[in-house]
Amino acid sequence: xxxxxxGSSGLVGTALTGSLVRDGHTVVRLLRAGAKKEDSKSGGEQxxxxxxxxGQNSDxxxxxxxxxxxxxxxxxxxxxxTDREKIEGADAAVNLAGASIAGESWSKxxxxxxRSSRVHITRELVCALEKLEDxxxxxxxxxxxxxxxxRGDEVLTEESKAGDDFLARLAQEWEAEAVKAEAxxxxxxxxRFGIILAKHGGxxxxxxxxxxxxxxxxxxxGQQWMSWMTLQDTVIVIRKVLENRAVSGxxxxxxxxxxxxxxxxxxxxxxxxxxxxxxxxxxxLKFALGEMAEALLLASQRVAPARxxxxxxxxxxxxxxxxxxxxxxxx
Numbered sequence: 001x002x003x004x005x006x007g008s009s010g011l012v013g014t015a016l017t018g019s020l021v022r023d024g025h026t027v028v029r030l031l032r033a034g035a036k037k038e039d040s041k042s043g044g045e046q047x048x049x050x051x052x053x054x055g056q057n058s059d060x061x062x063x064x065x066x067x068x069x070x071x072x073x074x075x076x077x078x079x080x081x082t083d084r085e086k087i088e089g090a091d092a093a094v095n096l097a098g099a100s101i102a103g104e105s106w107s108k109x110x111x112x113x114x115r116s117s118r119v120h121i122t123r124e125l126v127c128a129l130e131k132l133e134d135x136x137x138x139x140x141x142x143x144x145x146x147x148x149x150x151r152g153d154e155v156l157t158e159e160s161k162a163g164d165d166f167l168a169r170l171a172q173e174w175e176a177e178a179v180k181a182e183a184x185x186x187x188x189x190x191x192r193f194g195i196i197l198a199k200h201g202g203x204x205x206x207x208x209x210x211x212x213x214x215x216x217x218x219x220x221x222g223q224q225w226m227s228w229m230t231l232q233d234t235v236i237v238i239r240k241v242l243e244n245r246a247v248s249g250x251x252x253x254x255x256x257x258x259x260x261x262x263x264x265x266x267x268x269x270x271x272x273x274x275x276x277x278x279x280x281x282x283x284x285l286k287f288a289l290g291e292m293a294e295a296l297l298l299a300s301q302r303v304a305p306a307r308x309x310x311x312x313x314x315x316x317x318x319x320x321x322x323x324x325x326x327x328x329x330x331x
Contacts, residue, residue: 002026003242004066004087004136006125007096011201012142012193015235016094017063027063028087030125032070070120073127084132092138092242093129095178097121101146101167102203106292115170122177130184138187140241141178145194145227145252147171150299153225157306158192158250167295175250187248189241194227194254194303196234197323199330211274220282222262224300227254230323233316240313251307258302259320271324 003020007013008029017027066083099117104110122141129135148156149163162172175190182188196202210216229237234253241247259267269276285293305313317323 001092001242002028002090004028004030004090004093005096006030006094006121007098007142010096010098011196011198011231012234012238013094013096015198015231016096016238019235019239021063028090029063029065030068030087030093031065032068068128070124070128073124073131087136088132088134090136092140093125093136094238094242095122095125095139095141097125098142101144102206102292102296105289106166111166115173118170118174119177122174123180126177126181126184129181129186135184136186138189138242138245139178139181140189140191140238141175143171143175143178143190143192143250145192145254145301145303146295147175147192148301148303150294151302152300153302156252156301156303158252159306165295165299166291187245189248190250191238191241191253192250192303193234194229194252194258194301196231197228197327198231199327202231204327207268208272210278210280211269211272211276214274215278216265216269216272216274217276217278217280218262218265219280220261220285220298222260222265222279224261224298225258225302226261226264227252227258227301227303228264228320228323229253229255230317230327232326236316237308237313240311244311247307247311249307252303252305253308254303254305255315255320255323256305256309256318257320258304264320267320267324270321271328 001020003025005013005017005027008017008027017029020027064086066086097117098121099113101114129139144167145156146167147162148160149165149168151163162168171192178188178190197204199205233255237251237253241251265276282298285297317326
């Protein structure tokens with residue numbers, strides 16, 4: 001299988017690329033020429049290598065770097081020259097680009113970056129794929145459970161209505177751009193990621209920080225629901241969606257047992273052998289982070305993986321305590 005990936009230097013993109021090449025697949029990394037370093041750190045695309053058109057990973061499998069200009073959807077950017085032929089004949093594209101939601105406070109400028117790194121990039125990716133003579137037949141595009149907004153105790157499936165806060169509107173626009181690829185005859189799957197648990201990236205290391213100093217605990221009331229998935233299971237789900245042509249539309253990428261924030265804090269404390277008795281007041285978070293605190297730390301999203309369960313997906317980790325133990329044991 002030949003798979004084109006945007007956001008290949010991010011947490012999920014790196015893990016997915018490694019999984020695919022280890023199994024003998026070809027990965028074409030679609031890279032923005034001139035991308036800034038902070039883009040790659042926040043999960044966006046990384047600056048292409050200056051010393052070659054392709055790279056070798058530790059398993060000896062070939063990966064191919066292709067430069068593009070997302071402002072013109074041009075696949076013939078520097079420094080690689082004409083690279084369109086490297087994408088021709090690809091089986092699928094996976095769109096994982098997007099600046100970190102939690103990387104900085106949400107100023108007007110930061111919100112604009114969050115939107116452009118998702119909505120604009122997805123629009124231009126679809127435009128670039130349209131120019132191919134033999135383009136991918138499948139587009140797997142990232143989204144997020146922020147789509148649902150703050151919903152309290154309501155159980156949310158892929159059929160639930162969208163929310164109306166900043167993250168919900170952002171996710172709706174993001175998905176709308178991906179859906180446009182259906183007009184090209186492509187199968188489009190929109191993966192709504194929950195909190196992805198990994199030891200060396202994503203949200204978990206930030207969550208662990210106060211616990212390392214013995215001051216961890218619930219956030220706000222602790223009653224808000226958290227919907228999570230391990231990085232290992234996330235990659236497995238993406239690969240299943242890539243390979244199963246019957247899967248299209250929205251897919252909630254979360255484990256089947258969401259937990260309340262207070263329970264998450266206790267489980268994380270046990271896994272780290274640290275206390276979880278120091279709550280962070282909601283008012284302090286709102287004062288320090290404003291809207292971002294409301295949307296990321298205090299919002300409640302009790303999301304169910306209805307589509308995955310219909311597909312008979314067997315989760316590697318269903319229970320949070322065992323998942324955290326497994327993740328923290330990673331090297």
